Amino acid sequence: MNKKSVRDVEVSGKRVFVRVDFNVPLENGKITDDTRIRETLPTIKYLTDRGAKVILASHLGRPKGQVVEDMRLTPAAARLSELLGKPVAKADEAIGDAVKAQIAKLNDGDVLLLENVRFYAGEEKNDPELAKAFAELADLYVNDAFGAAHRAHASTEGIAHHLPAVSGLLMEKELDVLGKALNKPDRPFTAIVGGAKVKDKIAVIEKLIEIADNIIIGGGLSYTFFKAKGHEIGKSLVDNDRLELVQEFERKAKEKGVNFLLPVDVVVGDDFSASANTKIVDVDQIPADWEGFDIGPKTRELFAKTIAESKLIVWNGPMGVFELKPFEDGTKAVAEACAATAGYTIIGGGDSAAAVEKFHLGDKMDHISTGGGASLEFMEGKALPGVVALNDK
Ligand SMILES: Nc1ncnc2c1ncn2[C@@H]1O[C@H](COP(=O)(O)OP(=O)(O)O)[C@@H](O)[C@H]1O
């Protein structure tokens, strides 16, 4: 990488603002998968071992510029403290005099976690005033939030214009591993896209058609494709603004000789809950009032066959609502197929990583990336604003 990292600068005694991605899955205030926190330990330890004062900043969820009590970072501070085996102070805000006073009390080697940066409307707008307010807290900026590197926000991009700015060790590792795998991909190369961030994911498919041999679509994303074909989709997730666009994808894929696989059957439920009534139906038989929550058994077999024959598999986004027992089997089947294939497997995204860990298959994958959207955009060849803003070597 041509960007400076923590290894290239003096950190001892400095106040270091480290942007991490602690956007972890939570259930009733408990962290269900701490991968993203564990993955930042090398950077945090590197800095504390050398006597830096570490000021951590992250977003959690999408609170849209408001304080949302359930989206405070308090559980992340507690988990980090357990993992580091030492106290981690927690601020109730991310900027301002109270935070500055807390920082002034830090000793060399101490760690402080700021409050959710998305509680401030300026974060996602990349407001220069907010970026300056973050920069006032520190002497050095470290970006270790690979999962948010595709966002040009005040704490991922703006701040880098006000302080010396370098990458963390996780950021460096992610770019290195993904770069090596995707520079000259082994073929057949299969991209699997699922999940619930429908708009974001649809945006990357067009480019994937140009680089992958097989594209597998599952999860909440698929229903926009079914609706575009004129099928009833009941109450399933949909992006009504992109019905024409997704039809284009299938046409383009055909033109390029890319195998474009959509689910053929799905598991529908009458409620978003673990006690919902469920049915398995073909994709043109979804009842009105029901909602598609998982891929069906015929689809699992179809997807598994393609995964088995692939040399490189990049998977982002669960195949269904794997958090709920009745809708976990599709994601589990794809995770098992990825675990069994001889191909090189890269799993990306907070929830996809959580799913693989839930099924105890994490150690069977070649790389679990902390970024879903970020790894997809990296794969597209797009510049990641959180990386571009860092100082060149
Ligand atoms: N058919 C579906 N309907 C609603 N939500 C879904 C469906 N399939 C998957 N999901 C949800 O998608 C979420 C993950 O989406 P996303 O954030 O896009 O993935 P990642 O974090 O891996 O990038 C999971 O919480 C899962 O419950």
Ligand SMILES: O=C(OP(=O)(O)O)[C@H](O)COP(=O)(O)O
């Ligand atoms: O969870 C994240 O992305 P991912 O779901 O693509 O892995 C990152 O924390 C970015 O979050 P965002 O998509 O709300 O900007």
